[in-house]
Amino acid sequence: MIHGGDIYTNGLLEGRELIDYSSNINPLGIPKSFTDNISFAVDALTRYPDIQYRNVLKALGKYSSCPEEYFVLGNGAAEIIDLVISCLRSVLIVVPSFVEYEIDAKKWACNIEYSFLKENFNGTVLLKHKYGQLSYDYDDILNKLRSVEGVILANPNNPNGNIIDKAKFKKILDYCESNNKIIIIDEAFIEFTGDDFHSFAQSVKTYKCLFVIRALTKFFAMPGIRFGYGVSSDAKLIKKIKDKQNPWNINCFAEVAVINVLKDVEYIEKSKQWIRDERPIFLKALNSISFIDKVFLTYGNFVLCKLKEVDADELYKLCLDQGFVIRKADNFRGLDKQFIRLAIKDDVRNEKLIVCLKKLEL
Ligand SMILES: Cc1ncc(COP(=O)(O)O)c(C=O)c1O
Numbered sequence: 001m002i003h004g005g006d007i008y009t010n011g012l013l014e015g016r017e018l019i020d021y022s023s024n025i026n027p028l029g030i031p032k033s034f035t036d037n038i039s040f041a042v043d044a045l046t047r048y049p050d051i052q053y054r055n056v057l058k059a060l061g062k063y064s065s066c067p068e069e070y071f072v073l074g075n076g077a078a079e080i081i082d083l084v085i086s087c088l089r090s091v092l093i094v095v096p097s098f099v100e101y102e103i104d105a106k107k108w109a110c111n112i113e114y115s116f117l118k119e120n121f122n123g124t125v126l127l128k129h130k131y132g133q134l135s136y137d138y139d140d141i142l143n144k145l146r147s148v149e150g151v152i153l154a155n156p157n158n159p160n161g162n163i164i165d166k167a168k169f170k171k172i173l174d175y176c177e178s179n180n181k182i183i184i185i186d187e188a189f190i191e192f193t194g195d196d197f198h199s200f201a202q203s204v205k206t207y208k209c210l211f212v213i214r215a216l217t218k219f220f221a222m223p224g225i226r227f228g229y230g231v232s233s234d235a236k237l238i239k240k241i242k243d244k245q246n247p248w249n250i251n252c253f254a255e256v257a258v259i260n261v262l263k264d265v266e267y268i269e270k271s272k273q274w275i276r277d278e279r280p281i282f283l284k285a286l287n288s289i290s291f292i293d294k295v296f297l298t299y300g301n302f303v304l305c306k307l308k309e310v311d312a313d314e315l316y317k318l319c320l321d322q323g324f325v326i327r328k329a330d331n332f333r334g335l336d337k338q339f340i341r342l343a344i345k346d347d348v349r350n351e352k353l354i355v356c357l358k359k360l361e362l
Pocket residue numbers: 075076077078079098154157158186188189215216217223226227228
C-alpha cells in the first residue's frame with residue numbers, strides 16, 4: 001500500500017471496523033451544510049453539470065479572494081498535481097513528501113531532482129516539550145532550481161507537517177518569478193494550520209510563477225467527493241492544464257459541496273479550534289510513549305514519529321490487533337522502517353490510541 005486509508009484489507013472486507021489513524025481527515029466529519037443540501041445534487045443527477053462550473057468558481061473566488069479565472073478544477077488535488085506536473089520536463093521534488101509527486105513525474109518522464117528536508121538538530125523547545133523538527137533546505141532548493149523548470153513542495157508538508165517560512169522563501173519566489181520557473185505549492189492541509197497567514201493563495205496575485213493546489217478532501221472531510229483545485233495568475237499554464245482535462249470532470253455532488261461548505265464559517269471555525277486544542281495534547285502524549293524516539297513538530301493534522309526498539313511493520317501489526325490502522329512511513333523517500341505517521345483525531349479516539357500504545361510499552 002503506497003497510501004494511508006486502507007481500512008479495507010484487514011477491516012471492512014473482513015467485516016471488521018478499524019479506527020483509521022493512517023489517513024488524515026478532519027474528525028468533525030462531513031459538514032452539515034453539505035448534507036442539508038444534498039437533495040440539490042440528487043435533483044441535478046439527470047442533467048449535465050454547467051460545463052463552465054460558474055457557481056463553483058464563484059464560491060472558490062469568494063473563499064480564496066482570487067479572481068475566478070485563476071482557478072482550474074480537479075477530481076481531487078491528485079488530478080491537479082498530475083496535470084501540472086505533466087506540463088514540466090524537469091522538476092525538483094522536496095522530499096519526504098506525498099508519493100504521488102514522484103509517481104506523476106516519472107509517469108510524464110520528467111527529469112527529477114530531489115531536495116531533502118533537513119533536521120534541526122538543536123531541537124526546539126515548544127509547548128514546554130522537545131520535538132524533532134524537519135524544515136525545508138531553502139538554499140538547496142534555490143541551487144537546484146537552476147537546473148529544472150519547477151519545484152513542487154507541500155505547505156504543510158506530508159508526512160511531517162512543517163510549513164514554509166515566508167521570509168526565507170521570498171528569495172526562491174523572486175528567483176522563480178524572474179527566471180520563468182514554476183513553484184507548485186500543495187496546500188491540501190493548509191486550513192489545519194489554523195491561520196490563513198501561512199497560505200500562499202494570496203501571493204498568486206503578485207507572483208505569476210506560483211501555482212497553489214487545494215482541496216475539500218482533508219479539512220472538509222470529503223475524500224469521497226473528489227474535489228481539488230489549482231490557483232494561479234499564469235493564464236497560459238491554467239489554459240494548458242484545462243486543455244488536458246475531460247469535460248464535466250466535477251460531478252454534481254462535488255458542485256453542491258463546494259458551493260455550501262466553503263461558506264460554512266461555523267464548521268471552519270470549529271475545525272480550527274479542534275486542531276488548535278487537540279494538536280498540543282496529542283503531541284505531548286505521544287512524546288511520553290517509551291518506544292517513540294522522536295515526535296516531529298507539526299502544523300498539520302498528523303504527526304510523524306521516529307520509533308525505537310520496535311519497527312513500523314511490527315508496530316503496525318500490534319496496533320492492528322488492537323483495532324487501529326497506523327501509517328508506515330517507509331515508502332516516503334528519505335524515511336525508513338523507523339518512521340510512522342499518525343492522524344490527529346478527536347479527544348476520545350486519540351485517548352484510545354494513546355492507551356493502546358501505552359499497553360504496548362510493556
Ligand atoms: C499532500 C497531499 N496532497 C494531495 C493529496 C491528494 O488529495 P486528494 O484526495 O484531494 O486528491 C494528498 C492525499 O493524501 C496529500 O497528502
